[in-house]
Amino acid sequence: MSEFLRSYLTVGVFFGVGVAILYSVLALGGLLRPTRPQPQKYIAYESGVDPVGFGWSQSQIRYYIFALLFVMFDVEAVFIFPWATRLEYYDVFGLVEMVIFIVVLALGLVYAWRKNVLRWI
Amino acid sequence: MRVFAELSYWQQTTLRSVGVLLAVLLPAGAFVQLFLFKLVSFMHNRLGPNEAGPKGSLQLLAEVGKSLQKEDIVPEKADRVLFKMAPYLVVASVLLVYAAVPFGPDAWFTNLDVGIFYILAVSSISVIGILIAGWASANKYSLLGGLRAAGQLIAYELPMVLAVVGVVIQAGTLNLQGIVGAQANGEIFGFGGLGNPFVLTQFIGLAVFMIAMQAELTQTPFDMPVAESELVAGYMTEYSGLRFLLFFIGEFASAGAFAAVAATLFLGGWYLPGLSLTADYMNVVGPLVLFGKMLVLGFIVFWVRFTFPRLREDQLQRFAWTVLIPISLLNILATATLKVVF
Known part of the structure; x- marks a missing residue:
């Protein structure tokens, strides 16, 4: 091997x-x-009162926007790392290419910012 | 280290597995005992634990002994398989981070070519563990805490990844041994007496990395996911006894792991100026040097934790997306420009 x-x-x-x-x-x-089972021990903890309704409730959609933005930037990071290791070899050409790449991405971030999706409301 | 190299692969791996367990548990224990028990009580001007052992030095063992005797409770509505699986994922992720950190010229567990990239990848496995824990508990607090944690961890993972790029540009390699070597042999504008620990040239990167690290560890001021006044204990609410202890170990072991990674990337790792980079004795001195640097960085993390109030959820997200990410993108461009020009 x-x-x-x-x-x-x-x-x-x-x-x-x-x-x-x-x-x-x-x-x-x-x-x-020890193991001393009592039914009360296995109820979900909600600060002492009996739980109301169901534990798996629906939650906010806002998380999905952030997940989407995260995927965009994480994929970007995958492209940046190989470039970063070989910068000396590509020199000015590599630098200009990466400036263009990052500016395009930054435009995406600015767009999201202007559309107010970065605000947690 | 000729003796070690003559062993077969399986013998070496067995020794390394023992080593990695020590590397995970010793810093985690030291962080809890020194910072969480002693430093916090000093900073809060109160008595800390001082009964167990001389000056409370055995408190940690007492806590573990206590947790071992607690009844194992799984809520009846919980998803049992996922509920039990979550702590494993969180702790295993820390163990895998340590696997790629070098402790000396030959004292490493695995010497991966893509070391730092691998570390960033496996450190995010714990997000999955935390989401699973929050979901499987079938508790409203847990679910909210788990979702908050996921939202926070992914938001702060980006600045962390982007801050590392600056170091990679300077070192020209992803291998952590290579990064340590680049810092030891580097020079700043022709002066090579100190080498070039990247804290000097990448201080913006280090600042961004430390802030993101604070958030990844969900320490105050970024402890929204486990905010006790709002969510009881967030995703850990339903966990008790030993399973809670596993989450706790995971949290402090990952504090050690991130401190080790930051020390390797920015403070020169196991190398100190004046010592040899290849000699055999560095396999003993190197881990101590790295541990000392980890304690320094860990001290900063816990100092901030004990002194700052908590951020709101919207402030936290805004800070990541509109401050840290643009700064780290600019840092990448500036580092690359300087590298090409000089």
Whole structure:
């Protein structure tokens, strides 16, 4: 196996080790902790009063605009990183290209700003 | 480190797994004991925990022992599988961040070519864990907290990612060892005595990174998701005992992880001017140097946490989108221009 793949295999091993350790800590707790079930313990906590209605309520649409903007900028970051590592090679050409790219993106941000979607109302 | 290199892959990986657990738990424990127990009581002018052990030094163990004995409660309306899965994701994400941080010339867990990119990718797994926790609890407070957390974490992830780009431009590599080397061997306008720790040339990047880090860790002034006066404990409301402790460990371990990443990117990582960059002894000294830098950055995070009031949700989002992101975009352009001109 190549060095490259091996380092990602190590990452996978770390994930496995992490999950195994957490599981064994929880299992150890299972040996030590008491279990005295009472129906009141399993009611959702709403500051002491009995919960009203259903826990999974509908929430604000405003989150979706921010998620959309996030995707736009995150994809942009994917393009910027390879460019950043090779800037010395591309020199002035690369710089001008990236200025244009970022200005176009900034226009998008300014548009969203002017349309007032960045306000949390 | 010739002895280490002769071991087979599986032996090395076993040693590294033990190492990564230490690397996660030691800074997390140190942060909680030093900052959350001792520093906060000093800053608030009150007595902190001082009964368990000499000057309260064993308080952390007492807390863990207490949590181990708590009854395990899963609300009956909750989605049981997701409810139990969420803490795993949050803690595993921190563990994976540490996997790519270098601690010395040979003291690293994985030496990925795209190290910093990988770190930014895996650190956002915890957002999924938090959203799952908020949803699975079937509690209104949890759901609100989970959604707030998701909105906040994605908003502040962007400035963090963009702040890192400035460092990548200067170093010309995504590999964290390469970034440490670039800072050790760099020079500022021909003066190379100190190297070039990027805190000097990328101080805007560091400022943006630290603010975004504060928000990613959901520490005050950005603790809307767990605002106790509004949401009880946000996405953690229904978690108790050991599962709550796992979230707690995840929070402070990721404080350590982000501090380690910031120290590597901006403060020179495990290297100090005057020490050797390749000698074997750096595998012992390097982790200590990095730990010292992590404590400095962690101190700043908790100092801010204990002194500032909380922002409102709309102020928080506005600050990310209309202040931090434009600043970090300008920082990228300025860094690139300077790099090309000089």
